Amino acid sequence: MDTPLNVFKELRQCYHAKLHQTIWHLTPPNKGSKMTEPVPSNADDHSKISVAIALGMLENTRTSVKRSDAQTAGKIFAEITLEFLQKAFPLLENLRPGQWRFSSSQVSAGISSYYQYEHLAVLQGFLKKLEKNPSSEEKDLRAMFAGGYLITPDIVIAREPVDDALINYSQSFINPQLNIAKYTPLRKVNNDKAMMHASISCKWTIRSDRAQNSRTEALNLIRNRKGHTPHIVVVTGEPWPNRLASIALGTGDIDCVYHMALFEMEKAINQCEDESSKEMFDTLVRGRRLRDISDLPFDLAI
Numbered sequence: 001m002d003t004p005l006n007v008f009k010e011l012r013q014c015y016h017a018k019l020h021q022t023i024w025h026l027t028p029p030n031k032g033s034k035m036t037e038p039v040p041s042n043a044d045d046h047s048k049i050s051v052a053i054a055l056g057m058l059e060n061t062r063t064s065v066k067r068s069d070a071q072t073a074g075k076i077f078a079e080i081t082l083e084f085l086q087k088a089f090p091l092l093e094n095l096r097p098g099q100w101r102f103s104s105s106q107v108s109a110g111i112s113s114y115y116q117y118e119h120l121a122v123l124q125g126f127l128k129k130l131e132k133n134p135s136s137e138e139k140d141l142r143a144m145f146a147g148g149y150l151i152t153p154d155i156v157i158a159r160e161p162v163d164d165a166l167i168n169y170s171q172s173f174i175n176p177q178l179n180i181a182k183y184t185p186l187r188k189v190n191n192d193k194a195m196m197h198a199s200i201s202c203k204w205t206i207r208s209d210r211a212q213n214s215r216t217e218a219l220n221l222i223r224n225r226k227g228h229t230p231h232i233v234v235v236t237g238e239p240w241p242n243r244l245a246s247i248a249l250g251t252g253d254i255d256c257v258y259h260m261a262l263f264e265m266e267k268a269i270n271q272c273e274d275e276s277s278k279e280m281f282d283t284l285v286r287g288r289r290l291r292d293i294s295d296l297p298f299d300l301a302i
Contacts, residue, residue, distance in 0.1 A: 007091060008088060011294075015080065015081075015083075015260070016261060018080045018083070019077070023076050025041050027039060027041050034048075039051045041073065042054055042239055043055070049272065050239055052272045053239040053274075056267065056268025059268075060264035073204045074202065081155060081260075085157065085300075086102050088294075088297040089157070089297045096300070099160040100158070100159055101159075101160060103158075104155050111153070111196065114195060115227060116195065116225040117221075117225060151220050151221065153217065155199075157196075157231075158195060159197050160195075161186055161187060161194070161195070167186075197230055197231065198232075198233065199217070199230050199231070199232050200231075200234075201217060201235070202235050204238075205238050205243075206247055214247060215254060231255055231299070231300055233299075234247060234248075234258065235258045236257060236258070237259070239265060240277070241277045241280035245284060256289060257291070258291050259291070259292060259293065261293075262290065262292035262293070266281060
């Protein structure tokens with residue numbers, strides 16, 4: 001009989017295999033690149049160290065590769081990561097029981113669909129009313145709020161509120177006749193919205209022009225909530241530690257960055273013998289800012 005450790009190892013291998021079958025492949029270098037040979041799809045072909053580490057990661061995962069449309073890489077990466085979490089997280093039900101909802105295709109309402117952010121739907125409705133003949137003050141109000149708070153995360157994990165019967169399963173905790181727990185969103189009689197448990201931003205690669213998007217989303221999730229802050233994490237396939245540092249270093253917004261193949265990346269860095277990359281990698285890992293994708297389900301159980 002498989003142990004949970006073996007199950008998670010198999011899930012991780014399956015995760016890598018699906019990435020290879022879709023978006024993780026060798027591709028011709030871009031025009032203007034100094035590279036002459038095909039490079040991994042998650043590498044920056046203007047950086048020799050990025051290509052070297054990414055090639056090492058491909059070799060270390062030992063999985064066959066297949067071409068895919070690079071333009072859909074981000075969406076596919078999110079979908080495959082979602083599938084991994086849908087299989088892995090419920091295995092830890094004894095650590096984190098509950099009825100969970102997984103989603104990678106957020107509706108236009110975005111985070112306002114969830115309990116901590118439902119008040120944003122009211123604000124959105126108010127701003128829409130200002131679209132017709134707004135005064136100068138109303139224009140200023142719209143400019144202040146428009147678009148900045150309506151986030152649509154790549155992946156959301158949410159917990160459904162529960163019936164009183166489940167709360168009272170082992171003994172009587174809740175009596176509708178008493179003034180007990182009348183406002184907690186965990187009770188279904190108090191709240192009909194799912195509670196956001198985690199917001200997961202998926203970045204197949206991290207480039208300087210978009211590295212801060214996840215930080216902006218994280219700060220909005222923190223500042224605009226009414227209730228507890230969900231887990232706010234980033235999952236990425238970026239091979240270059242210096243690029244990872246642009247989003248992983250620092251605290252206060254993102255909980256942690258999770259790499260799709262951390263151990264394979266570490267081996268590739270050691271094979272390249274690039275001291276700068278090795279030092280940055282060690283800094284991120286020792287500083288609790290970078291972990292492997294297999295850590296994520298366990299951290300979500302905290």
